[in-house]
Amino acid sequence: MSSHIKVPQGGQKIIPGQPTPNHPIIPFIEGDGIGVDITPVMIKVVDAAVQKAYGGQKKIHWMEVYAGEKSTQIYGADEWLPKETFDALKEYSVSIKGPMTTPVGGGIRSLNVALRQELDLYQCVRPVQYFKGVPSPLKQPELCNMVIFRENTEDIYAGIEWAHGSEACKKVIKFLQEEMGVKKIRFPESSGIGIKPISVEGTERLVRAAIKYAIDNGRKSVTIVHKGNIMKFTEGNFRDTAYALAKREFGGVDIDGGPWQKLPNGIVIKDAIADAFLQQILLRPAEYDVIATTNLNGDYISDALAAQVGGIGIAPGANISDQYACFEATHGTAPKYAGKDKVNPGSLILSAEMMLRHLGWKEAADLIIKSMEAAIGDKVVTYDFARLMEGATEVSCSEFGEAMIARM
C-alpha cells in the first residue's frame, strides 16, 4: 500500500512522557457525515487560540490521516482503516478525530471501537459541564458537573456475536445447551447470541484512572455505575472489583459497614445501579461527580448527561491509554446535516480543548473556554441552541467558529 499521508515539514513528534515540543505534529481524521463541517472549524479555532496564546512561538502542524468513507475513496473500496493510519496514530501518540459511521444490523463493525481497541485506549473520558446561557431541560443545569470514565475496550463492544440462524450461532447455542446446561434461551431457533466479557484487569485499570483523576482534581466522589443485580458476573464483578481496588490501592474505609467507602482525603466511593442512576442524575445531579462505568452503560449515560447540559452538540471526549490519546466528540456523524455547514462544532472544539490541556497548553485551552462562553453569552449560537433560546442569533457551523475567534 502506498502512503497517502503527508508528514508536515517543520513539525516534531510528541513522545509520551516527554514535554510537548513547540511545533507538535498532530494527526487528525476528518470523519464521516458532519466531519467535513466540524473538523475544519475545530482546526481554525485551535490555531487561532494557539496563535493568540503564544504569539507564534508554538504551533500545531496538522497531519491528515484517513479512516472511514474518505479512506475508501483514497485507498480503495474496502480500506476503511488503513494500517498506516494506525501506525501514524501510534507514532505521533496524540490525535483527534471526527465521527465515523457504523451501519446498523450488518456491514462493517465500528471503526471507532476498532481504533479504541487497537490502540488499547481503555479510558473514554467525557466531562459534562454547563456553560452559562446554554438552553437545558433542567431547572438548574449548573448542578451537573460530572466526568464520565467509561471502560472503552471490553463489554459487548468487543463485537463477539453470532447472527441468528447462522451455523456458528447454532453451534454456540448447542454448546450452551448441551455442555453448559443452559436451559433458558427462550427461542433457540431464532436467537442471535452476543458475549459480554468484563475482566478484573480491565475494570481495575479504568477505576484506578477514575479514582486518580478524582484525587488529582479535588473531586468529591466516584460513583461506580453498573447493572450488577442482573448481570452478576460481569457488571456485578465490575462493582466488586472497583470497591476492592479502592480499599487495596487507595486506602478506602467502609462507611457504616460498607459497601460505600471513604478515602483518606474524604473522597467517597459509592455505587449505583444503572437504571436508578439515570433518574437520579436528572433529579439530584449535584450528588454525582466522577462516574466509573462499563462500556455500554457509559455510552448511554454520555448522551443522557450531555442532554442535561445542552445536548451532544457540546459534549467533548477523549480516548486515553497509558501511551496514546485520541480526542473525539461524544456525538456521531448526524448524516442529515452532512455538508450543510449547520451543526454545532462545539463538541469537537471542546475535545480539542481537552487535547490542549493534555499537551500542557493551558493558556490556549483557557482561550477556547473563554471565547465559547462569550459567544454563547452573546446568544450567537448554532441551530441546536437557537431553537431553544429566546432572542438568539442563529449562525452556521463555520460562523460559530468565527464568532469564537472574534471573542478571544
Ligand SMILES: NC(=O)C1=CN([C@@H]2O[C@H](COP(=O)(O)OP(=O)(O)OC[C@H]3O[C@@H](n4cnc5c(N)ncnc54)[C@H](OP(=O)(O)O)[C@@H]3O)[C@@H](O)[C@H]2O)C=CC1
Ligand atoms: N464516535 C463516533 O464516531 C460515533 C459515531 N456514531 C455513528 O454516527 C452515526 C449516526 O448516529 P446517530 O445515532 O444518528 O447519532 P448522532 O450523534 O450522529 O446524531 C443524533 C442527533 O444528535 C444531534 N447532533 C449530533 N451532532 C450534533 C452537532 N454537532 N450539533 C448539533 N446537534 C448534533 C442531532 O439532533 P437533531 O436531529 O435534534 O438536530 C442529530 O440528529 C451512526 O452510524 C453511529 O454509529 C455515533 C456516535 C459516536
Ligand SMILES: O=C(O)CCC(=O)C(=O)O
Ligand atoms: O462507534 C459508533 O458508531 C458509536 C459509538 C458511540 O456511540 C460512542 O462511542 O459514544
Ligand SMILES: [Mg+2]
Ligand atoms: Mg455514543
